[in-house]
Amino acid sequence: MNNLKSRLAKEKRFKAYGIxxxxxxxxxxxxxxxxxxxxxxxxxxxxxxxxxxYFDQEILDPxxxxxxxxxxxxxxxxxxxxxxxxxFPEVSGRxxxxxxxxxxxxxxEYQIRNIVNNDLSIIGSKQNIWVLADDxxxxxxxxNINRNLPENERRIxxxxxxxxxxLESENLIKKVFNKTLFTSGDSSESEQSGILVAxxxxxxxxxITLALSFPIGIAxxxxxxxxxxxxxxxxxxxxxNINNLAAVPSIIFGLLGLAIFLNFFEMPRSAPLVGGMVxxxxxxxxxxxPARAALKSVPPSIREGALGLGASNxxxxxNHVLPIATPGMLTGTIIGMAQALGESAPLLIIxxxxxxxxxxxxxxxxxxxxxxQIYLWADTPERGFVERTAAVIMVLLIFxxxxxxxxxYLRKKFEKNIT
Amino acid sequence: xxxxxxxIKETKSQALNSETVGDIHVDDPRIIAKNINVxxxxxxxxxxxxxxxxxxxxxxxxxxxxCGKSTFLRCLNRMNDTIDTCRVEGELFLDNENILDKKTDxxxxxxxxxxxxxxxxxxxxxxxxxxxxxxxxxxxxxxxxELDEIVFKSLxxxxxxxxxxxxxxxxxxxxxxxxxxxxxxxxxxAVSPEVILMDEPCSALDPIATAKIEELIYDLKKNFxxxxxxxxxxxxxxxxxxxxxxxxxxxxxxxxxxxIFTTPQHKLTESYITGRFG
Ligand SMILES: Nc1ncnc2c1ncn2[C@@H]1O[C@H](COP(=O)(O)OP(=O)(O)OP(=O)(O)O)[C@@H](O)[C@H]1O
Ligand SMILES: [Mg+2]
Numbered sequence: 240m241n242n243l244k245s246r247l248a249k250e251k252r253f254k255a256y257g258i259x260x261x262x263x264x265x266x267x268x269x270x271x272x273x274x275x276x277x278x279x280x281x282x283x284x285x286x287x288x289x290x291x292x293y294f295d296q297e298i299l300d301p302x303x304x305x306x307x308x309x310x311x312x313x314x315x316x317x318x319x320x321x322x323x324x325x326x327f328p329e330v331s332g333r334x335x336x337x338x339x340x341x342x343x344x345x346x347x348e349y350q351i352r353n354i355v356n357n358d359l360s361i362i363g364s365k366q367n368i369w370v371l372a373d374d375x376x377x378x379x380x381x382x383n384i385n386r387n388l389p390e391n392e393r394r395i396x397x398x399x400x401x402x403x404x405x406l407e408s409e410n411l412i413k414k415v416f417n418k419t420l421f422t423s424g425d426s427s428e429s430e431q432s433g434i435l436v437a438x439x440x441x442x443x444x445x446x447i448t449l450a451l452s453f454p455i456g457i458a459x460x461x462x463x464x465x466x467x468x469x470x471x472x473x474x475x476x477x478x479x480n481i482n483n484l485a486a487v488p489s490i491i492f493g494l495l496g497l498a499i500f501l502n503f504f505e506m507p508r509s510a511p512l513v514g515g516m517v518x519x520x521x522x523x524x525x526x527x528x529p530a531r532a533a534l535k536s537v538p539p540s541i542r543e544g545a546l547g548l549g550a551s552n553x554x555x556x557x558n559h560v561l562p563i564a565t566p567g568m569l570t571g572t573i574i575g576m577a578q579a580l581g582e583s584a585p586l587l588i589i590x591x592x593x594x595x596x597x598x599x600x601x602x603x604x605x606x607x608x609x610x611x612q613i614y615l616w617a618d619t620p621e622r623g624f625v626e627r628t629a630a631v632i633m634v635l636l637i638f639x640x641x642x643x644x645x646x647x648y649l650r651k652k653f654e655k656n657i658t
Numbered sequence: 659x660x661x662x663x664x665x666i667k668e669t670k671s672q673a674l675n676s677e678t679v680g681d682i683h684v685d686d687p688r689i690i691a692k693n694i695n696v697x698x699x700x701x702x703x704x705x706x707x708x709x710x711x712x713x714x715x716x717x718x719x720x721x722x723x724x725c726g727k728s729t730f731l732r733c734l735n736r737m738n739d740t741i742d743t744c745r746v747e748g749e750l751f752l753d754n755e756n757i758l759d760k761k762t763d764x765x766x767x768x769x770x771x772x773x774x775x776x777x778x779x780x781x782x783x784x785x786x787x788x789x790x791x792x793x794x795x796x797x798x799x800x801x802x803x804e805l806d807e808i809v810f811k812s813l814x815x816x817x818x819x820x821x822x823x824x825x826x827x828x829x830x831x832x833x834x835x836x837x838x839x840x841x842x843x844x845x846x847x848a849v850s851p852e853v854i855l856m857d858e859p860c861s862a863l864d865p866i867a868t869a870k871i872e873e874l875i876y877d878l879k880k881n882f883x884x885x886x887x888x889x890x891x892x893x894x895x896x897x898x899x900x901x902x903x904x905x906x907x908x909x910x911x912x913x914x915x916x917x918i919f920t921t922p923q924h925k926l927t928e929s930y931i932t933g934r935f936g
Contacts, residue, residue, distance in 0.1 A: 469742050540779035544842070546740060548792040548849060549769035558791070559781055 275636075279629025285417040285430060286372040286380045288343055288406060290322040292351060293365045299355065300362055307356060315348045315355075319370070326411075327402060335398070342402060344371035346431045371419065372412065374430040374623035376403060380414060383622055420630060424596045425607070425615070429623025432616075434631050436595045440511050440606030441580060444591075447515020447602065448522055448579050453572055455519075456526030460568070463527075464534040465556045485524035492520045493585030501589060508590040509605035517589055518579040525575035526568075533567025534560060566653030573646040577639050583610035609635045679924045680913035684712035684900075688852060688883045689734065694748035696729050696738065703729045706748075707909035709902060711853075716875060716884040718894035718915065721904035722930065727887045730904065731855050734885065735771040736764050752853070769796050772846035776858040778838035780830030780845075785822050788830040788841055789813060792849035808848055816844035817874050836867025843874065847882075854878065856886040860893065872897050891931065895919050903927045 296303070298321075299313045320340050324330065330339050347370035354368065355361060375394045378384045380403070390397050406412040423433035459481075467474045496517035500506045506513050537560045545555035586592065592611050599606040607615065609631060616628040687710040696704035704726045711717050719727045729738065736757065738744040750758045757767050769792070780788050789809045792798075799805035809826075813819040818840045822833065830841055839859055846854055856875075860868040875884060875897045888894050894901055894915065901918040903911045903926070911918065911927045922928040 538779070540775060540777060541781060543737070543740070543773075543775060544779040544781065544845075545791075547735065547737065547768060547773035547775070548795070548845065549765050549767075550791075550795055551765055554795055558795075563782060 272636075275629050275632050279626055279633050281381045281383070282420060282626040282630035283417050284381070284414045285419055286377040286412060286414055287369040288372045288376070289367050289369050289411040289413075290319065290343070290347070291325055291365065292318060292322045292368045293325070294318070294355065294362045295321070296363050305359055305362075307359065310355060310359070310362075311352070315352045318351055319343065319347045322368075327405075338396075338399060339402065342373055342376050342399060344373050344430050345428060346371050369413075369415075371430055374428060374621070375399075376412075377430055378622050379403060380412065381626075383626070420627065424598055425594050425612075426596060427594075429619075429621050429627060432624070432627060434609070434612055434627075434634065435598055437607045437609045437612035437631065438634075439599050440514070440591060440611075441608040443511035443599065443602050443606065444514035444518055444586075444608060445576060445580060447512055448518040449572075449576060451516065452519035452522040452526055452575070456523050456572070456575075457530055457568060459523075460527045460530035460534060461556065461561070464531050465560065466552070481524050481527055484520075485528055487521075488584075489521050489582050490584040490588065492517050493588030495520065496585060496589045507603050507605070509593050509595070509607075510603045511591070511599065511606050511608075512602040513589050514586050514591050514606075514608060515602075517585045518582060521582065521585065522575045522579045525578060526572050529571025529574070530564070530568040533564040533571065536567065537563045566649050570646040570650050573642050573649070577642040577646075580638060580642070581610055581635065583608070583614055586611050587614070609638075678708065678909045679911040679927075680918075682709045682909075682912050684710045684715070686713050687711060688713045688753065690749075690751040691733075692749040692751075694730065694733060694746065694750065696726070696733060696747075697745045698741070699743045703907050704733075704909075705907045707904075709909060709912055711883060711885060712900075713883055714879060714881075715900060716879050716886060716898040718898035718901045719885065719887045719904060720889070720891065720894050720901060720930070721910075723889075724906075725904040726907045727904050728857050730909075731857055731885060731887055732773075733758075734853065734855055735768050735773055736762070737768075737773065739764060769849045770851055771853040771855060772849060772851035774839070774842050774846055774854065774856045774859050777862050778835055778842050780838050780841050782829060782831055784827045785813075785830050785833070785841060786826040789844050789848045792845060796849055798849065812844040812848035813841075815847050815878070816840045817870060817877075818844055834867070836863050836870060839863060839867070839871060840874065843871075843878075847878070851882065853883040853885065856884065858887050858889060861889065868893070891919070903930065905930070 295318065298318055300310050302309070304310070320336075323339050323343065324336070327339060330336055350370055351368060354366075372380070375384070376399075379386065379395050379400075384393050384395055386393075386400060395403070403412065419431060420433045421438070422435055423431060424436035426432040463474065463478065496513060500513045500516055501508060541559050541563065542555050545559045546552070550558065586608050591605075591607050592615065593605055593607065594615075595605050595607055597604070613628055613631050613635070616624045616631065619625075619628075689711040691707060691709050691711075694704055694707045695702065707730060719731065721727055729744075732738045733746050733750060734752075734757075736746075738746055746758060748758065749756050752767070752770065755762070781791065783791070786809055789812050790805055793805060793808045799808055810819060813822065818837060821837060822828070822841075830838065833841065839862070843854075843859075860871050863871065872893065875886065878884060886894075886897065898915045901913065901915045902909060903918065903922075903924070905926045911922060911924045913923075918927065919931060922931055
């Protein structure tokens with residue numbers, strides 16, 4: 240009786256410990272997510288200002304050539320300035336005007352240039368164009384700069400604030416979905432910077448990693464588990480090495496990549512190709528080990544059943560063992576890829592950490608990667624980059640969650656089919 | 659350690675003066691085993707066993723646990739090849755071909771000598787695919803119609819067709835244990851073997867399922883040579899014509915089942931039959 244009581248109490252206590260630790264973990268995770276989200280969600284919007292642009296023939300194409308090669312040299316910046324002056328005709332004096340010009344992003348000029356390029360017939364007409372606001376204005380609109388602070392403590396002075404409030408009252412300023420974030424590369428101006436280079440860099444690098452480490456990893460696992468002679472010194476040696484590789488810090492793979500791929504084979508620096516190769520070195524053992532475990536967990540009776548029917552060794556493995564082990568192997572692969580996606584150290588070493596504006600067109604163009612972009616932007620004190628850093632983290636987390644959910648889904652799905 | 663050495667010593671000493679009692683020969687043999695020795699590493703598991711197995715007979719192999727019944731059985735389709743440490747010596751003729759020869763193609767041998775295992779081990783595929791797998795890999799059917807015929811016939815011979823005919827697409831693992839074991843028998847029959855080896859096929863089954871399998875063995879005897887390992891002596895008595903008694907790796911006695919169970923000649927056999935050890 241007493242015994243039973245103490246046993247139940249023990250069980251209860253043990254359960255309580257488990258629940259407490261889960262709650263602690265969940266709380267910490269929630270704090271992490273909330274802090275990232277609260278800092279980052281505003282980055283998914285950007286502020287735009289409506290400019291009444293007069294596409295002045297005199298400025299754009301005084302000789303009426305209608306030839307883009309001529310027009311492209313025109314002073315588009317002047318056009319933007321003129322539009323701003325038209326919006327606030329009362330502003331006078333050099334320094335005031337310069338301040339006024341700075342409420343829109345320097346990208347406004349290129350935006351207008353593009354519009355003209357797309358449609359030359361627009362020359363001579365008047366259009367309202369939504370251009371990107373400067374990052375300080377953006378911060379103010381998003382509420383990240385407190386309007387009630389004394390003037391000398393905020394980055395927007397009273398005059399600028401007056402202009403912005405005028406724009407607000409006229410509905411000439413608005414927040415829209417931040418397409419820039421997903422369509423451009425890095426920039427020194429936070430409002431013009433985006434993660435496309437990092438996104439594509441990660442994508443290309445992961446493609447290389449998958450293409451290299453999946454077939455090699457699975458083949459290695461199948462060979463070692465199914466065909467390699469047992470009790471062979473050489474096989475044991477390989478096995479020990481694979482297990483060791485899984486524990487090697489990833490930065491060392493980066494150094495290896497630097498020494499071999501970059502310095503010896505003279506492959507391009509900062510390229511997703513090399514990044515993917517380095518990542519696959521790191522991912523290989525992480526694919527091989529779970530794949531072997533998956534193969535090992537296939538009941539030997541299945542193999543014997545196939546052999547007993549006269550299936551050859553290869554047939555038994557490919558027709559029966561592999562299909563059963565597939566979900567386990569896929570799960571391992573996906574988790575390995577997720578780890579590769581979150582890896583930054585080896586990429587830093589092989590130079591995927593540069594300031595890259597141009598979107599990579601292929602595997603050998605310089606690029607960065609998502610975690611590296613976090614590292615780059617986290618270093619910048621500007622408020623605009625802080626919010627964008629949090630946004631990249633969120634994007635990365637979403638990918639990681641998606642990949643891990645896929646792994647769990649696959650496991651669940653195939654588990655049902657087997658037992 | 660001590661026990662093991664003791665066992666080996668004892669086994670060795672017995673091996674020297676062990677002669678199989680009873681008649682190891684039959685008039686119409688399908689399998690002739692001559693001086694089979696099996697070792698796991700250095701450890702002997704079968705000592706100099708010789709026996710004939712006749713066509714259309716059921717041979718039961720009995721003996722205490724660890725005496726080498728499974729080991730001997732697995733020689734007959736070279737399943738011991740899959741164990742790295744296992745070494746088989748001697749001669750084993752199936753239809754006048756020495757199947758222990760290195761040149762023997764184990765794939766076609768195993769098609770001729772099928773095996774049913776202790777625990778039902780259907781593949782995690784549909785019932786149909788379980789049975790169709792063997793004929794497929796051996797190229798026994800030219801088209802779907804022929805394959806269907808083989809599958810249905812095999813299921814029928816295994817007494818399973820009526821029970822599963824509406825759910826041939828269901829996974830082979832979804833039926834009851836007894837049905838699974840009959841599915842495994844159907845799977846084995848499907849490649850038209852000459853010999854079927856069964857290693858304690860009923861040990862994981864309840865009495866009703868067991869009775870069904872025994873009935874099945876009785877029917878299969880007409881077309882196949884069957885070698886069955888069993889711990890249940892009544893089962894051996896019910897299904898077999900001849901019985902072989904193994905003890906510590908020695909083939910102690912062979913004879914007609916009725917004789918072994920009523921008037922065993924060797925005193926080890928007698929002790930086992932009367933339940934003095936097991
Ligand atoms: N894979 C193996 N490696 C090493 N020794 C083995 C192996 N398989 C069997 N043995 C040994 O060989 C001897 C015979 O084993 P076997 O499995 O043939 O016995 P059995 O008569 O079938 O026993 P049971 O009735 O328990 O199934 C035993 O001593 C066993 O320990
Ligand atoms: Mg056995």
